[in-house]
Amino acid sequence: MGKRALVVDNDRLCVEMLGDILRREGYTVSKAFDGMEAMEMLQREPPDIVFLDLVMPKIDGDRVFHYIRSHPRTCHIPIVIVSGTLVEDARDALDMKADGYVAKSRREQFEQNIVTALRRLRMGEAEGGREILGLENLVPRHKVKELLAVRRFSQTVLRTIVEGVVEVDGLRRVLFANRACLEMVGRPELDLIGIPVTDLLTAEHRGTLEAVVAAFLGGSGASRDAVTLQYRDRVLRITCAWISPGDAAQGFFMILRDVTDLTRKIDELSALNARLQAMDRMRSELLTMISHDLHTPLTAIKGSLEVLLYEAVGAELRRELLGIAQKNADRLFRMVSDILDLARIEAGRFQDRRETFDVLTTLRGTIDRLHQMAQDRGIVISLTAPRGPLTVSADSLRIEQVFTNLLGNALKFTPRGGRIDVTAEEREADILMTVADSGVGIPPEHLDRVFDRFYRVPLPAGSTVEGTGLGLSICKAVIEEHGGRIRVESQVGRGSTFFVTLPKRGAGAAAPPAAG
Numbered sequence: 001m002g003k004r005a006l007v008v009d010n011d012r013l014c015v016e017m018l019g020d021i022l023r024r025e026g027y028t029v030s031k032a033f034d035g036m037e038a039m040e041m042l043q044r045e046p047p048d049i050v051f052l053d054l055v056m057p058k059i060d061g062d063r064v065f066h067y068i069r070s071h072p073r074t075c076h077i078p079i080v081i082v083s084g085t086l087v088e089d090a091r092d093a094l095d096m097k098a099d100g101y102v103a104k105s106r107r108e109q110f111e112q113n114i115v116t117a118l119r120r121l122r123m124g125e126a127e128g129g130r131e132i133l134g135l136e137n138l139v140p141r142h143k144v145k146e147l148l149a150v151r152r153f154s155q156t157v158l159r160t161i162v163e164g165v166v167e168v169d170g171l172r173r174v175l176f177a178n179r180a181c182l183e184m185v186g187r188p189e190l191d192l193i194g195i196p197v198t199d200l201l202t203a204e205h206r207g208t209l210e211a212v213v214a215a216f217l218g219g220s221g222a223s224r225d226a227v228t229l230q231y232r233d234r235v236l237r238i239t240c241a242w243i244s245p246g247d248a249a250q251g252f253f254m255i256l257r258d259v260t261d262l263t264r265k266i267d268e269l270s271a272l273n274a275r276l277q278a279m280d281r282m283r284s285e286l287l288t289m290i291s292h293d294l295h296t297p298l299t300a301i302k303g304s305l306e307v308l309l310y311e312a313v314g315a316e317l318r319r320e321l322l323g324i325a326q327k328n329a330d331r332l333f334r335m336v337s338d339i340l341d342l343a344r345i346e347a348g349r350f351q352d353r354r355e356t357f358d359v360l361t362t363l364r365g366t367i368d369r370l371h372q373m374a375q376d377r378g379i380v381i382s383l384t385a386p387r388g389p390l391t392v393s394a395d396s397l398r399i400e401q402v403f404t405n406l407l408g409n410a411l412k413f414t415p416r417g418g419r420i421d422v423t424a425e426e427r428e429a430d431i432l433m434t435v436a437d438s439g440v441g442i443p444p445e446h447l448d449r450v451f452d453r454f455y456r457v458p459l460p461a462g463s464t465v466e467g468t469g470l471g472l473s474i475c476k477a478v479i480e481e482h483g484g485r486i487r488v489e490s491q492v493g494r495g496s497t498f499f500v501t502l503p504k505r506g507a508g509a510a511a512p513p514a515a516g
């Protein structure tokens with residue numbers, strides 16, 4: 001088995017760097033990030049050499065050093081002190097009689113000094129323990145304190161900001177990840193330190209992160225080109241920025257912004273915008289249709305009146321013209337009432353008229369009223385329903401209006417000899433009513449639109465059916481206002497079935513408050 005080295009330092013960057021160097025020198029490397037951890041590892045499995053930092057939180061290097069030296073199992077293990085603050089303490093440090101001293105410095109030089117220290121140890125060169133390699137790079141302790149204060153400050157800032165920040169070294173490895181980043185990524189800090197930054201998320205995101213980093217390093221280094229990606233249930237926006245512009249070796253920051261809410265809001269806004277556009281289109285279509293539909297009966301009325309006023313007409317023609325005028329005035333009146341109805345329903349101005357009633361009674365009443373008309377047209381209407389009442393809390397006049405229009409439509413669009421089957425049944429949460437006819441049916445491309453205002457399926461040339469195309473839009477508005485649903489299934493030439501549900505007792509938009 002190869003030689004084993006234990007590296008003890010709270011500075012993760014240094015641990016990783018030293019680990020790399022030692023592995024290249026043929027060592028198997030264990031890492032301890034504080035004195036406590038180091039002592040545990042020493043007890044468990046004494047290594048062949050220890051690289052020890054002196055200044056660590058909790059248990060510091062001095063104590064670890066004495067621990068190693070004073071235990072029979074470990075006292076023979078060579079110790080190389082690795083430190084960034086040996087200047088003032090150089091004499092004390094050398095008095096410790098370690099087997100080597102290496103000052104922390106930039107990578108290449110650090111590597112060289114470590115290799116030298118190892119070589120001296122191998123050769124048994126005694127002066128190895130009397131010289132601090134890389135001393136010229138050491139920073140005076142007060143300077144370190146200042147630097148540490150700056151670092152603490154920037155770490156506090158990094159900790160508190162909402163952006164995820166990853167510090168990446170010159171070799172694209174993660175040195176530090178702030179709390180926001182750990183939360184976004186959903187991985188513990190120890191999983192991230194030392195890994196390539198492109199492995200920050202999952203394997204399937206690696207390609208994207210590689211592209212982000214390559215674009216950043218290859219380009220001007222401007223972080224304008226943000227990349228947005230989906231990570232688990234979040235949307236992350238990723239940018240990079242140099243730690244020290246002009247010095248790529250210092251590495252860079254990768255910045256992650258959680259834009260999930262923003263993305264959702266944008267989606268909502270686009271949906272809203274699409275709806276507004278659709279409504280705007282509908283409004284202009286509506287205007288065209290209203291003006292057309294109002295124009296036709298008005299023209300008929302105007303024409304009749306003009307003839308009556310300016311021309312001498314016989315009694316019979318006079319009657320006929322007045323009949324035309326009256327019929328068209330009726331039509332206009334119905335249309336205007338429907339439009340007003342629709343406006344009123346949509347403004348929700350009928351809620352106070354809710355009452356508890358048996359919807360089956362209303363349905364039977366509607367069928368009875370239309371019975372004569374059906375008989376005249378040779379159409380049979382049947383009703384299949386339970387015996388007992390089907391109670392709903394609703395505006396009974398409006399519900400009756402819905403049945404009248406559905407049955408009226410079925411009668412209008414069913415040829416002589418056909419049939420209309422009406423059903424009503426109670427289900428767990430609602431009451432389902434269907435009106436099925438054996439009529440002409442609705443072509444599939446029009447199915448979606450029959451509930452639109454003024455929409456009528458074009459009729460074959462030559463045939464006429466009364467109507468303005470408002471009935472179903474009123475039905476839909478009424479049913480939905482009551483918390484129910486209406487839909488249609490149809491086959492051309494075979495007939496149509498309308499399905500209506502109503503919540504059992506006034507569930508839905510404006511349920512009356514419970515008594516008491």
Ligand SMILES: Nc1ncnc2c1ncn2[C@@H]1O[C@H](COP(=O)(O)OP(=O)(O)OP(=O)(O)O)[C@@H](O)[C@H]1O
Pocket residue numbers: 338405409410413437439440441442450455456457458466467468469470471472473496
């Ligand atoms: N049972 C049905 N069979 C075939 N087509 C239907 C049926 N019900 C509705 N339609 C189609 O849907 C269109 C819209 O129906 P809606 O009830 O809204 O208007 P209308 O009956 O034409 O006029 P209004 O009800 O305002 O007097 C109808 O013109 C027709 O083309």
Ligand SMILES: [Mg+2]
Pocket residue numbers: 405408409467470471472
């Ligand atoms: Mg109708």
